[in-house]
Amino acid sequence: MGTKRRDFIKQASWAGMGMFAVDLNGIFVPLGTNKTLNLMNNDFEKNQLGKYGPWAKSLFLNKMPSLSFRKEEFSDLSAWKVKATAQVKERMGYLGIEEKPKITVHRVHLFDGLICEEISYQLPYGNPTRAVILKPENVTGKLPAVLGLHCHGGNKYLGLEKICKVSYKLPEYVEEHQQQYYEGSAWANELAKQGYVVMVHDAFAFGSRRVLLEDVPEERRRGIKDFDMGKVENINAYNSWASDHEHIMAKSLFSAGLSWPAVYLAEDQIALDILASRNDVDPFRLGCAGLSGGGLRAVMLGGLDDRIACAISVGFMTTWADLLMNKSHNHTWMIYIPLLPRELDFPEIFALRAPKATMVLNDIEDTLFTLEEMKKADEMLAEIFSKAGASEKYRCTFHPGPHKFDKNMQAEAFEWFDRWLK
Template sequence: MSYLHLGPYSDWPAWSEAVAARATPPARDRTRQRVHEALAVVDETPADVRVERTWRLDGIDGEELSWSVGFGPRTHAWLLRPSGSTGPLPGVVALHSHDGIKFYGKEKIADAPEPTPPSMAALRTKAYGGEAFANRLCRRGYVVLVPDVFCWGSRRFPLDAVPEPMRRDGTDEEVAYNETARDHEHLVEKYCRLLGTTFAALVNREDRIALNYLRSRPEVADRLGCVGLSGGGCRAAMLQATSDVAASVVVGMMSTYDGLLDRHVAQHTWMFFPADLPTDTDWPDVAACRAPSPLLVQYNRQDPLFDLGAAEAAHARITEHYADAPDGYAGAFYDGPHKFDREMQDDAFAWLDRKLEAAQA
């Protein structure tokens, strides 16, 4: 087989032992162990939580929170709950996407009182049906936590900490930062390796900290969900694998690893390749390793980030993991490009309604 982006190295996959090792789905308990080792999973909570401000707007009571994860800038997050609600209500961690945009994080998918930044309005039009989906979900009767994560928004590296040869110049601070951060992620992964971790592990750790904070809130019911598109879908899959989240929605982030090899590696984040997991574990195995825990994966047939055949193969592999509990997994295919539009949101929210209501029963 010839691979466009491997060229004269197109015989490399056939030589690789990892490709052969991934051919057979591993036992789920073994995958869980491998994932926990790769992501260094321990139970952690945020330190020094502060309420920075509160607001009431358009039927939502909001709080801007900040906390420490032990190093670096403080994490900022928005907690959204229906105005006047007394709880307990189902809780969901809404996970922002990657997008090659790190200047902002939570602002991609949620609104506070300030006007939406123009670049975020444009992103929502392209990827989210023009919606702040976290606010839509909140108005449906959920407490929604929307945190920034390592390298995004409040947790981003300042530009002057980036080596000068990597910095992009420009009069638009946001554009210059995002162009710089695209290359800087490779350097951050090197820092992670030198410091005994990985980019994926740090992101997953911070998402688990956010989940544990949401669990601690008195107005939140016992069992929780998570949802995210693209890089947020990657985060949702890892959170599904490393926590006891009761329902997980992975949007636009599912493929076999083999299906990435021809033309679909360059555009993906280091989050997608946790430590040495790909040596013997496929990405759908990671997402499904807690079967029968409820999992919804939404696929876009014309998604330029993934090969459709690889997405269909991933769907089949997850279905195999859920063979003894077919109600636990739903895989839905939609026409269109890389997105989480209103139709997909409506379907995902209805699925969360069913699964989290059942979880509370």
């Protein structure tokens, strides 16, 4: 012990004289070596972690993840899917919901050529979930069906209204949301008109499932009241509160041994149960699609539930490295699965559905992602589907413009559903 102590003191004095540098592990390294040159080099790509970014990326993201199907050691697609799916669910803390909810039908009516069913159901926790089911009138037999997954959009006051409608008269703030992200289209309605049963439900923490202010301590409410939501300024105040509250929700779920993706997946699977069990639905022709937060949910549901025959993620595809280095600052807490980047890159969650029909629609000027990493994600997915012998089942396209799911993109998505579900 004495010798080691003397050596440490000697090396420390040399370091003080500029003869040694100290690496990230506290080890003395002689000046002039490549290691010290790298340590002292300040020329690095700027990123949101500063000098810590390259170090964090080098730990696991500069190499192929351990469970990637792109690795030579994986050749059996089915065996890989079983192993990787189990690992994703373990990492996210997936529990599922065994108790099937009772459905309450509130209203059935005709609107714009569609039969509209407004329903709700009670999960084992939280407020009742509101949902809308749309299908063409005067159509018989079992139809293909799609679970429409609404977006995040920084608006937790709204849920299903973001992508569907059951009357011509919409509140102005709903019309504005649909115009901004969907070119004024309630795309769930438009898809239903093409011969589908489409179900849209409020996701966890949105719409009917949002956190009510009356249920949190008064000091956390900022003076906002649930019954004041009739005015736009109060809705905006709630959405601002909910945005700031999101990190509390995520950290609290982590503290419970859960994650936001686990809750999303379980609740979306219950909605899929309801949709698949209908007499007018063919349970072998099920799809899902969504923009942004809905695209995230499409990745999780489409990747981890074999019942989804065709899945479309819009405006939500990149790599873990992109989130680490560039974009986590403008993303929701609803993405992250602890430790999973060591085993699968983000696109590879979606690739777990290979060889089933899979589409990714990107926006070239989408500020939520970097274009280079969106293209890398496409390359990963294409490579996996090719290795699975299913290249024709995967398509990725890049559209001009910012973060959105406009009518041209909707038309491409509807054609993809028609190709694989009809």
